[in-house]
Amino acid sequence: MRFTLRHLEYFVAAGETGSVTLASERINISQPSISTAISHLETELGVQLFVRHHAQGLSLTPAGHRLLREAKSLLDQAHNLYTVASETTTEVRGELTVGCMLTLAPMIIPELCHSFMASFPRAMLRQQEGNQEELIDGLRRAKLDVALLYDLQLPKDIVLEGLVDLPPYVLVSEIHPMATRTTVSLKELSDEPLILLDLPLSREYFLAMFERDGLQPRIAARSAYPDVIRTMVANGYGYTLVNVRPRSDLALDGRRLVRLRLAGGHRPMKIGIATLDGVQKSRLLQAFETHCRTYISDGYIPGMVPPRLDARIGEEVG
Template sequence: MRFTLRQLEYFIAAGETGSITHASERINISQPSISTAISQLEQELDTQLFIRHHAQGLSLTPAGRIMLMEAKRLVEQAESLYAAASEASEEVRGQLNVGCLTTLAPMVLPELSISFMSAFPRASIRPHADHQEMLLNGLHRAMIDVAITYDLQIPADIEFTPLVDLPVHAIVGESHPLARHSAVTLSELAELPLILLDLPLSAEYFTALFMKEGLSPNIAFRFSQPDIIRTMVANGYGYSLANVTPRSDTALDGRKVVRVRLSGENRPMTIGFATLKQLKKSRLLAAFATHAKSFISDAYIPGMVAPAMGQKKR
């Protein structure tokens, strides 16, 4: 066999994303390296795996579709060898696919992953970020091993371990009249323009807060990108609701946002890690779970103002 597992991993990334560019972003490998690996694989197998479309990405050939399934099976078997060796030697090693909710990922995922790999040098983390429905789908399809996410509509076959509750709060620009308030109610917000985080399950969570009080929010804009929402808020387009509390109060354009406590009994979001119940927990996964429990709590959350710290500031 004159092809490598690494070449197969590059091929899988390109096959699943349909793009050298997207594959490069997904696995953090340069585009020329991926293109070269695919060309070498095609040469070794004497088979065309992709049809190249100018400026429109790639599409798998019939042979390529079969190869993609077989390549994924081979890589999974290879990862199982590492896991088996880890279990036998009592050493934590191997690759773990860690998913994270897109609103949490920029803050939580980098520090959590780096600290875990520092503690266990023979282990590696392949990070993934997506919205809740895709994370749950990834667990069911074994595309990710564990997800750092919220307790939103967790199905019965998913095991969710809670780590910390995040209260909901309002975000306004620093010149907004509410920026000087210590707290605000949903009734005070209802008629003001809301910039809604429009992600599956998240949008329902925020609108349900108003419905519980018999109110209807005035939704002015919907965006699925938190950074756009923060910049819109900072520029005075309206307010938003959030549970995440980034340590930085600056939007990407340099303008400031202000966090205002939401009064009343409002359901918080609970950060935790989710795994498939029927999945046998490897030593690697168990070590990551223990690490996450020690790393995310009411007193400390990577990249965020933890609830306990936020209370001290008030």
């Protein structure tokens, strides 16, 4: 056998992304290395794995589709050797793929993953960001071992262990007429322009709050990127509703944002550790779950103002 697991890893990355460029970004390997690995496999196996489209990436041939399934299975078995080894020793080691919500990842993932790998030097964490639907799909297709997501419309095959509740609040610019307030209601906001976080399930969560109160929001703009929304709000385009509170009150352009409490007792979003129901948890996965329980709670969340501190600051301001 004149090919390696590394060749297969490069092939799988290209097969799943449909692009040498995207595969290079995904696994942090140069494009020529990936192209060379694919050509080597095609020569060694005697089959064409991809159809090359000029300026439009790659598409798998029928043989490529079959070999992709086998290659992924073989890589999974190889990775499981680390799991088997860790189960027979006291050492936590191996590779874990962690998914995280787009809205949470910039704050939570860097500290959470770095501190875990510092505690367990033989462990490697790979992170993937996505919206709720993408993360659930990743768990189902075994692309993710575990995910940090919200308790929004979870299917029965996804098990969520709740970590912390994040109440919704209102975000406005420092020059907004309501910026001097401490609390505001949805009724008062219904005629104001709303900059809506347009992510699956998160979008429905915010719109349902208006529906519950018999109100219709005036949606002025939408974006799937939280930093775009924060910057638009800071520039006076309107207000937004969010649950995540970064430690910084500045948008990316340096303008300041003001947080207002939302009256009405609306349901919070719960951050939790999600896994596929019935999955056999390795020692590595169990260690990561324990680490998450330690680092994410009502009193502390990496990169964020936790609810307990947020409530205390609100009482002092009030």
